[in-house]
Every structure is written in structure tokens, then in C-alpha cells.
Amino acid sequence: MTGKPKVAICWLGGCGGCDEAVVDLNEVLLTVADAVDIVLWPIALDFKYDHVKAMADGEITLSIINGNVRNSEQEEVAKLLRKKSQIVLAFGACACFGGTPGMANFRSKEDIFNWVYKDAPTVNNPNGVFPQPVSNVDKKELTLPAFHESVKSLNQVIDVDYYLPGCPPPTDLIAHAVTATLENKLPMKGSSLAPHKALCDSCPRNSTKPQKIKLTEIKRIHEIEAKPDICFLAQGVLCMGIATRDGCGHNCIDINLPCRGCFGPVEGVRDAGIKMISTLAAIIDAETDKDIEKITEQIIDMAGYNFRFSLPSSMFGSLKNPE
Amino acid sequence: MNKPKIVCFSCKFSWGYLADESKLAAEISNWIPIICAGKIDAEYLVDAFLHGADGVLILGCPEGDCHYQDGTIETKKRLALLRQALAVYNIEPERIRLVLARDPEGKDIPGHIEEMAKAIGRLGKIKTAKA
Numbered sequence: 001m002t003g004k005p006k007v008a009i010c011w012l013g014g015c016g017g018c019d020e021a022v023v024d025l026n027e028v029l030l031t032v033a034d035a036v037d038i039v040l041w042p043i044a045l046d047f048k049y050d051h052v053k054a055m056a057d058g059e060i061t062l063s064i065i066n067g068n069v070r071n072s073e074q075e076e077v078a079k080l081l082r083k084k085s086q087i088v089l090a091f092g093a094c095a096c097f098g099g100t101p102g103m104a105n106f107r108s109k110e111d112i113f114n115w116v117y118k119d120a121p122t123v124n125n126p127n128g129v130f131p132q133p134v135s136n137v138d139k140k141e142l143t144l145p146a147f148h149e150s151v152k153s154l155n156q157v158i159d160v161d162y163y164l165p166g167c168p169p170p171t172d173l174i175a176h177a178v179t180a181t182l183e184n185k186l187p188m189k190g191s192s193l194a195p196h197k198a199l200c201d202s203c204p205r206n207s208t209k210p211q212k213i214k215l216t217e218i219k220r221i222h223e224i225e226a227k228p229d230i231c232f233l234a235q236g237v238l239c240m241g242i243a244t245r246d247g248c249g250h251n252c253i254d255i256n257l258p259c260r261g262c263f264g265p266v267e268g269v270r271d272a273g274i275k276m277i278s279t280l281a282a283i284i285d286a287e288t289d290k291d292i293e294k295i296t297e298q299i300i301d302m303a304g305y306n307f308r309f310s311l312p313s314s315m316f317g318s319l320k321n322p323e
Numbered sequence: 324m325n326k327p328k329i330v331c332f333s334c335k336f337s338w339g340y341l342a343d344e345s346k347l348a349a350e351i352s353n354w355i356p357i358i359c360a361g362k363i364d365a366e367y368l369v370d371a372f373l374h375g376a377d378g379v380l381i382l383g384c385p386e387g388d389c390h391y392q393d394g395t396i397e398t399k400k401r402l403a404l405l406r407q408a409l410a411v412y413n414i415e416p417e418r419i420r421l422v423l424a425r426d427p428e429g430k431d432i433p434g435h436i437e438e439m440a441k442a443i444g445r446l447g448k449i450k451t452a453k454a
Contacts, residue, residue: 106411270366277365277408281401289399296403303411315369319412319449 005061005182007032008040008052008081012074013101013151014067018092019043021168022064028175035182036061040081049077052084060085062181066168068094068101068312069152073145082158087181089193091174093167093262095154096192098312100167102151103304105311105320109149150320153313163192167262167309170249192245196267199241199259204250205231214285218298221258232258233283238305243269243276262309271315273306327443329353329436330371333382334360336390339429347429351436360384360421361394365405368419378418378443380436385423395423415446 011019023029023044039060040047052060063085069075082088093099104112117123117130133146154160164177177193180186187193200206209231219236226232232239232253239258245266252259265272286292299305303316311317330353333339339347339356348354353376357363360383371379381398389395398421406416420439426432 271369273408274364274366274369277404278401281365281397281404284400286400287396292396292400292403296400296407299404299407302404302407303409306408315366315373316408318373319369319409319414 004035004037006039006055006059007036007178008060008063008085009038009044010040010042010063010065010077010081012065012067012078012095012154013070014092014094014099016043018066018094018168021092021166021171021174024171025175026171028171032175032178049080052080055084057083058086062087062089062178064089064091065154066091066095068098069148069154069157070101070104070150071145071147075148075157078154078158087161087186088154088158089162089164089177089181090154090160091164092169093165093264093309095160096163096165096313097264097310098151098153098317099262099309102153102310102312102317103308105150105317106303109147113147151312156312161189162186163190163194165192165194165245165263166248169194170247170251172249173247192264192267194245194247194263197246198266199244199246199248199250199253199263202246202250203231203241203253205229205253208234210234213283215280215283215295216285218295220300226256228256238280238299240272240276240306240308242279243272245272260308261306264310264313272310273303273314273316276306277302324377324444324447327377327440328375329378329380329440329443330374330376331355331380331382331432331436332357332360332363332367333429333432334358334384334394337384337388337425337427338382339426339432341427342429347432351433354432354436359389359391359394361389361391361397363398363401365401368405372414372418372449377446377449378420378439380439381419381421382426382432382435383421383423385425388425412449414449417442417446418449 040052063081069078090096131144133144135142164173173194213233215236217236221237226235226237237258240261241259244259244261245263248263261272269275284295286295307314307316332355335356335358360381368379383395383398402419422435
């Protein structure tokens with residue numbers, strides 16, 4: 001035992017991009033690795049869950065958990081790390097809000113299963129072979145994690161101490177979060193370790209935003225040649241920056257793509273997607289019912305657009321309550 | 324289904340402003356007088372559904388007669404977008420109704436609620452699972 005603080009990094013229902021973001025710390029990661037003992041990091045190091053199970057409760061100083069919870073294995077790992085950790089950091093949009101896989105909650109579990117194993121045109125399953133949670137092969141019982149009814153954000157399964165949103169979180173905020181933990185300079189429990197204001201506040205295109213945005217036409221980004229330095233909303237392209245927390249470093253804006261909302265709601269807002277509906281309504285320039293219809297019908301997949309990263313944790317997502 | 328639960332928001336500039344508000348509130352359940360229908364955030368409507376409402380009735384000022392000029396049109400835009408989003412859960416557009424008129428005594432409010440409850444009764448409970 002070295003006496004250094006122990007850190008676990010783990011992925012649940014995620015794509016691995018969040019782990020990659022940790023690696024992107026580059027030389028900072030070496031400093032961090034010197035200062036702590038990494039006790040679990042499935043994507044990079046060969047520790048097993050049994051090593052964690054053998055630890056005392058609260059022995060891990062910080063668990064950085066990315067990904068959402070969709071199956072029984074993810075739930076088990078999340079609960080194990082909660083038990084063994086003093087601080088749990090929900091890392092990335094999936095852990096914080098459910099993330100893009102959370103859009104699966106627009107569909108039922110049965111719909112998803114049928115599409116993947118029966119109905120999709122690329123499926124070739126003439127014998128109807130379907131995965132089972134338990135199956136017996138050569139007198140041995142084999143198990144698969146059970147597929148839950150819906151996607152959940154981490155705080156819907158365990159108590160979460162801090163949140164670091166993003167898809168993935170940017171390296172400056174990761175370094176800040178780890179340093180703040182090690183130096184015991186964390187804010188109030190439940191805080192997001194990211195700026196409080198909306199992305200527009202620091203957007204490099206902010207100065208080109210008109211005093212009053214008037215949307216008379218709504219375009220998808222691939223339908224126009226977007227000007228690289230003009231506010232997207234002023235160009236008629238929906239940009240979630242107006243309702244999304246700042247801190248990402250404008251990665252999408254800088255490559256001429258509008259904000260899609262991976263940083264979730266700004267401080268004090270319960271649901272970024274619903275706020276986006278109210279905000280968008282305010283900037284649509286229509287005087288008659290006909291105008292309203294003409295403009296709003298140009299929005300393809302309103303719910304998918306507004307809740308791309310946040311459906312499981314949103315108020316809107318709670319309208320469907322399968323469990 | 325049991326009698327549908329309707330949450331009613333009404334603008335104070337046109338609805339019940341001559342009535343004894345507390346007396347009227349005692350007679351009408353889930354009635355929320357508000358200053359300007361344009362104030363009603365999409366969040367209030369979703370919250371109403373989350374609290375068990377089967378429908379939400381919004382009583383606003385007559386067309387072109389908003390005290391703040393554009394409150395009515397703001398509400399209409401918001402409802403158009405919200406209804407579009409709710410469609411993903413098969414929540415029917417009729418579950419949010421906007422009535423634009425003037426009723427200083429507020430006598431017609433229970434009637435409007437009753438009428439909407441009947442229409443919602445025909446729809447049944449909200450079926451949120453996507454087919």
C-alpha cells in the first residue's frame with residue numbers, strides 16, 4: 001500500500017470516448033498517475049471487479065464513472081463503486097443525463113429487441129436464436145446481463161456527488177475536477193464542475209447575434225452552407241447553445257456545427273430540452289397561425305433534437321414511465 | 324376512466340378579474356390564475372402532465388387583445404412546438420387546449436373545464452408507450 005488516494009475509472013453504458021478523453025490529458029495524466037493509485041480502469045488496466053469487491057467500504061477516494069445504466073451488470077458495477085468510494089463523479093453526458101443512447105427511451109424495450117434480433121432488414125436469424133439472461137450449455141449455467149426496461153442516468157441508480165458533463169468532457173475541466181478532488185477544493189455536493197452560464201455566453205459567434213433573433217425559416221445544417229463566423233440561430237439553423245451549459249470549449253461551433261446540447265441544462269434549469277422549446281418559440285417570427293405552422297413544420301424530430309443527450313434525466317423523459 | 328384531471332391556467336387580464344379569486348379557486352380544482360398566457364412556460368405544461376393531469380386548459384385574452392401585445396401569439400408558438408415534441412410519446416395535441424375569450428366574472432371557467440374533460444374522457448388516459 002502506498003498511502004496515495006485511490007481512484008477508479010469505469011465505463012458503464014458508454015462508447016469509450018470518455019475514457020479516451022482521460023487519456024487525452026497527456027502529460028497531465030502522468031502527474032495524476034504519480035499522485036494517485038488507480039485501482040480500476042477496465043479500458044486501460046487489468047484490474048478486476050473482484051479487486052474492488054475485496055476493498056473496504058469508502059477505501060476509494062474518487063470513482064470517475066462514465067456511461068449510463070441499461071443492464072444489470074452496469075447497475076451492479078455502479079452500486080459496487082458507490083459502496084467502495086468516498087466521492088462519485090458522473091463523468092460525461094451519458095452518466096450525467098443518459099446521453100445519446102438515452103434516446104432509446106423513445107422506444108419500448110420490446111421494440112428495440114424485436115428490431116435488433118428480428119425485424120431490421122439486415123438481420124439473418126432463420127432459427128430464431130435470441131439471447132437469454134440464463135442458458136445451459138454442457139451442464140453449465142451461462143448468464144448474460146439482463147436488459148433493463150429503460151436507459152438511466154447514473155444518479156437514477158446511485159447517489160452521485162459531482163457531475164462533469166460533455167460528450168466527452170474537455171481535458172481542462174477533467175484536470176480541474178481531479179485536482180480539485182485531490183486538493184479537497186470541491187464545491188457543494190451535487191454541483192456540476194463546469195461553468196454556470198449558457199454556451200452563448202462564451203461563443204465566439206456571440207457578437208454576430210442580432211439584438212432580436214427572428215426565425216422565419218428553419219434549416220438543418222446540411223441544407224445550407226453555414227457561414228463559419230455567424231451565429232447559427234441568425235442563419236436559421238437550430239443551435240442548442242442558447243439552452244446548454246457552457247464549458248465544452250466550442251468544439252462543435254469551431255468546426256461549423258451547431259451546439260447539440262451535450263453539456264445539459266444551465267445552472268438552475270431542470271430540463272434543457274423543454275427550455276429550448278420555450279426559447280425557440282420566442283425567436284420564431286410569426287404573426288399568424290399559418291406562419292407558425294409553416295415554420296414549426298420545418299423542424300424534423302423536435303423531441304430527438306431537444307433531448308438528444310438528456311432524455312432519461314429530463315422531465316420530458318419522465319412522461320414515459322415504464323417501470 | 325375516472326373523471327379526467329384538467330389543470331387550467333387563466334390570464335388574469337381577461338378571466339375572473341372581477342370575481343372573488345379565493346372563492347372561485349375553492350370552486351375550481353387545479354385552477355391557476357396567471358398574469359398573461361404568454362408567461363406559461365412549456366415546463367409548466369409538462370409538469371402538469373407529470374403531476375397526473377390528463378389535459379391542460381389555457382384561457383388567454385381574445386385574439387389581438389393581449390395586454391402585453393404578443394402574449395397570445397407567444398403562447399401559440401410554444402404550444403405548436405410542445406405538441407410536436409409530445410407526439411413522440413403519442414400524447415395527443417388535444418390534451419392541450421387554448422381558449423381565447425374574455426370572462427371578467429370567471430363564470431364560464433368551470434364550463435370550459437367540463438367541456439374539455441368530456442373531450443379528454445373520450446381519449447382516455449395518456450398512453451405513453453410508443454407503438
